[in-house]
Amino acid sequence: MAMDGTDQNNLEQGIYTKDATHLRKNGHHRRSLSDLSPSQKCGAWVSHFQQLFVLFIGADWIYLMLLGFVVAVLSFTVDIFVDLFTEAHRWIYNLADSHVVLQYLAWVTYSLLLMCFAAGFANIVSNKATGSGIPETKTSLRGVMLQEYFTFRTLVSKVISLTCVLGSELPVGKEGPFVHVGSVCAALLCKFMSLFSGIYKNKSRNEEMLTVGCAVGISCCFAAPIGGALFSLEVTSMFFLTRNYWRGFLSATFGGFIFRLLPVWNRKEETLTALYATKYRLDFPFDLQELPIFAAMGIVCGFGGAFFVYLYGKISLFVKKQQAKKSFLMRNCFFYSALVSVLISTLTFPPGFGQFMAGQLTKKDSLISFFDNRTWSNHGIVADFDNDDYLAAWKHPQANVFIILSVFIIMKFWMSALSITLPIPCGSFVPIFIIGAAFGRLVGEGLATLFPDGFNVDGHIYHIVPGAYAVIGAAALTAGVTHTISTGVIMMEMTGQISYTLPILISVILANMISQSLQPSIYDTAIRIKKLPYLPTLSWGHREKYNIYVEDFMKRDVRYITLNSTYRDIVKILRSGNLKTLPLVKSAESMLLLGSVERAQLLGLLTQRMQHNKQNASTMPNRYKVRFQMSTEESASATNAKPMKSALKKPSVDEEEITSVYDSGLNLKKFFCSRPEIEAMEDDSDAEDDTILQEIEEWEEQQLDEQVTFNSCKIDPAPFQLVEHTSLHKTHTMFSVLNLDYAYVTSIGRLIGAVSLKELCKAIEGNTPGDGVRLRPVLSTFRDRGVRGTRTETIALHQLLEHPLSSCANNI
């Protein structure tokens, strides 16, 4: 008999488990190999090696290095293909230089075709691949696992269409999608490794690995392991355990190493260096007088970042409305993408408007030119650097460099905000980065023109370095959009220059302060627009959250079951809502919380009752009995096929079937019959006698009024509980670090309410309007900050003994 993967795995785990238990029990009394016969010895050696192999495979570092390797290779491959695509673009464009219309057609059509292919591929293979993927990863790490986002299909769809999108030179980035790709790789690798070692089946361990995947994704985009590890934590996690800190670093370092090693092997580079290595002077990086300018840049970038998020939100909502209306624009996935692609490539067409915005430069080229350590301008006219294609783009006979840079910034700003709303894989990090660098370059060149003599310090002349301004601008604007500090670190690693630590950090922090008090981050905005179940972070200043208590926002009418509940009560409760777990209290009078029961368990109880009735159905009407027996036997034989799965976690009942029976209305007849049976009954209903039907109904009514016996039901005896005087701040911490979806509110063991993610979100944000995005007033956090005296989170018993339970009494 051939064993499938799962069985083999179970077996292996079994062997291993037995062995481990044996080791545990016998302590140091292991049987030595010399006591055994040769054949036994051989078997022992094989099992020994098997065990060692499992141990080896189960070691964290093997997994982490594999993950780094896979993502680095993917990232490098994407880069190579993107380079090929853009080279081909230039080649076709140059080939058609006989006529400008022909050239225009070549320029636009190439982008259009790649774009359409990307949009089509993404939407046909797996539409989970569209967008950046960071919001979904964030939600999954919060505990609400969006399984379909972590499949092989999504990975293929994402990588291939991302390559085409980047090849079409749309102003979108690779980092967001690669955070997603990294986490998909992490999830798939866990699945793959679980074939060899049972440790990869542990859910919480695999969730820890998702964070690592994000870190690797970033690290392999920018060759920035430290920044990547930190950025992934800031963007995707609510909190992290210091003991897991090294994982992200190990994997990101190895990934970054491989990512930079591949070009060296490929003979493209000499050795491992930074991605955009700069060569600014080290001895006098900047003057003290420049610091206020850096700070001002941070503030401007903060406002700019907030405005970008605002613009993105507005466009997204517009697109969403059009989609909801099924307007002409949105009828299929191609049209909108094609329109935007044509618009953008028309505007960047180098002989056309593109000449005023360096249209022929790719993203990479423009970054290299911005970070150049020379000063471009001499009173606005670009100096002549021989054989530098990059700088030539910024030189224009009619317009000076300031105008071109300004046009570049303005055009790229709205183009980027527009592009990242398309239904394709796209990130916002790199386009923002480029805009920020352009802004920095603009400021730097301006200053270099204003102060052509630079600074005179102790007789030494130090000129202004406009490239450094570009670095700081890029870091600050990205920080403003993403609300992270680690963009500064990424920037340093990307440019291979750390002498600007202080200016970068100062401007990044200022940009964060400004933009956080104006808008949520771009990822949080996306989460709100997509209405994903996510807990918002407490904002920059969150003092007022200490003064709101659980009792102020908890849900007071909680549905519950008691030890005395009847089957009818359970059916009613299950039909009344979609709660995953229900609290079990001792009685409706005492409200003492005993634990919580999962919905599936309750469904299991009902099925069990059904089977129980089959066996002792002395009171059942005859005809019905026969039918009942038939149908339950059928279902029993069906469930026999996979006994292991069903025996372990779920009761052997198809939840969907039962709930669908419920959903078809409170027809009690249907409750104890399976669907085919009911159909059969309805088919020959003309042959039925009315009296028999009535008999059945009466019997059923009687059955339903019996008390539930919870004997075989698994109960979680310690569901998470809060006290009514727990502050919002503390509740937020609890929900964040424990990944809670709900918590019960109790007073001395009595259930008095419940808080779910929904209530908590509301309490943190206030009521969000229907569109899901709230544009907060400027510096709103400085308003209405009340500090009430700290209440102790305990309560007097006598208050509770007289506690009005009226709020709960009207349940069931």
Add this chain to the structure above:
Amino acid sequence: MAMDGTDQNNLEQGIYTKDATHLRKNGHHRRSLSDLSPSQKCGAWVSHFQQLFVLFIGADWIYLMLLGFVVAVLSFTVDIFVDLFTEAHRWIYNLADSHVVLQYLAWVTYSLLLMCFAAGFANIVSNKATGSGIPETKTSLRGVMLQEYFTFRTLVSKVISLTCVLGSELPVGKEGPFVHVGSVCAALLCKFMSLFSGIYKNKSRNEEMLTVGCAVGISCCFAAPIGGALFSLEVTSMFFLTRNYWRGFLSATFGGFIFRLLPVWNRKEETLTALYATKYRLDFPFDLQELPIFAAMGIVCGFGGAFFVYLYGKISLFVKKQQAKKSFLMRNCFFYSALVSVLISTLTFPPGFGQFMAGQLTKKDSLISFFDNRTWSNHGIVADFDNDDYLAAWKHPQANVFIILSVFIIMKFWMSALSITLPIPCGSFVPIFIIGAAFGRLVGEGLATLFPDGFNVDGHIYHIVPGAYAVIGAAALTAGVTHTISTGVIMMEMTGQISYTLPILISVILANMISQSLQPSIYDTAIRIKKLPYLPTLSWGHREKYNIYVEDFMKRDVRYITLNSTYRDIVKILRSGNLKTLPLVKSAESMLLLGSVERAQLLGLLTQRMQHNKQNASTMPNRYKVRFQMSTEESASATNAKPMKSALKKPSVDEEEITSVYDSGLNLKKFFCSRPEIEAMEDDSDAEDDTILQEIEEWEEQQLDEQVTFNSCKIDPAPFQLVEHTSLHKTHTMFSVLNLDYAYVTSIGRLIGAVSLKELCKAIEGNTPGDGVRLRPVLSTFRDRGVRGTRTETIALHQLLEHPLSSCANNI
């Protein structure tokens, strides 16, 4: 009447609270200023400004910047004085160059005097200032607040004696003490700011600020804001919330900025640069062939780091034993310090043995020389660089540079391990750093000698840069000792060079892997030796922790009180242990956990009963009644003095007094009498009649058998509960992130056990031997890794209804 600080503060908070409530209640219906009369207007403006001021003071960034400023100024001041001390040392040494004995005396005595002063000052002013302070800070952040470590006295003691220790040129560092100094400053600043704004009274907020203090401390030592923020997280926190991430960065950046700005203002430096700025080439930082060497260095440093920790542990334990024995060596605080100081300064005496270990160089000088971008040696002989005092130290006519470097490493290794066990403020970071740098320099110089032609890549010749090896060695060895990854980041920020990111990270990670599987970190070792209540982190590979469950290590005989407990039971329980909180169950039969009661609350109940008896003491013997009345009136008038404090949290009873009464033996007579009264009774006991005494005792017995009424007692209705099948791994996470000291183990609401920090530590580490340090066998984590199938953490009700409660029944 003059108001003291607390009153004023209460008042202000009161005003503020009222105002805030007013705002909350009236929503947008605020009264506009124009409706008021001029005098009212003025008052309104004043209160408005007052409110604005409180808001301003309460803003996080004000606090964070202040903190950064204070610590930076402290750090800079310490540096200036240390420089002065070392300069004076050299001056005296050079002054006495007429005779070598005189010179020796000058060299040794100077160190000795400073050392003795430091030891004396630290031990007399506040002996909490001794040691690095990181273990204590770590413990405090874990939730066990060691209050006496965060006082102004400790701060003064630490800063002044640290300056002297550093001035005496003992091989100890400033970073550990500055982590402590930073957190003390954070705590003190919170206290100071709480005079202006009530928000600074929030305990959890202040704890968050302690972490920030650590980050600032590191940042102001090395001018490394990013590395500082990360290092403080790695070393002091078990976990962190992403929403607090920016605080550390803001404060550390501002601190680092001020720390580097002060020398510029002081005309010592031209502009803000890295502390030990290097100038290695940027275009070709290293060749691929060098990577295996970097990796090998990481591995060696891992072993070296573990050995350092081992050595430190052994010396510490030896010192501790001597202290316990009160041996001659340890009889006073000076002797041991003086002995070590004389030993070390004798060995480093430049004309003596010091000439073979560059004895005349200070820590700063040797670091500068190690990070030098020139190659020192030509086949082992130091090249002649003009006017370089630093390099001259490594040149010796009889010995080549390899020998001197080796001697330096070996001598500094044990000297550092010895020095950090002294009862003075001392850190291990910088000495380790120097040893690592020396090791790296040794390897680098060796390679430069072996391959004098360097690497030939595409026709370019690139020589080996030994300084870079020093950078990597320093990062790796520090990582091995501290078990952190951020040392790599600190290294980059210190040297102002980021091109070696990958080699640094690779060697740091390898060093971590090796040393973590051999030894706990130096801070954890110190925690174990000092027996501080700290939860150890799960080690590098912690798979087996998924297979141990709470039921395997919980404490089964838990002391509890029931709703039917008598006063006698409470007295018994309070006397039987030192538990801070006691579980309250419904009855001994049902064991339903209702909540937990604090020890202080129970003491309060007893006092209350006492006062209650005073009022309705109809059954009380006459004589006793008079006395009782007298004593309680006294205590009532005493408590009246501070009614606000006592009314809020504590019952109006001096806990110490009551417990001391308990501690003096179960004399029931004493229970209802206050101490002075008992003394009075004992004084005139000869005049007492035996019958009266007996009467009193009988009455007391009767009183004690009454049931407790919990009406006025504050009960925490939701103490933290675990299920018996919670894994050790999950329990560890819970205890870490929630800062728990204990948790009750329940089954469907029934109390079946308890887990405290102690049990958890034992479960994680196994039983530690009596000396508190366990030296783990090599790669122990690879042994005995069993993977049992994942058990679900729920339990069947019927199991629990029949649950044997015998384990709990024998309590009380």
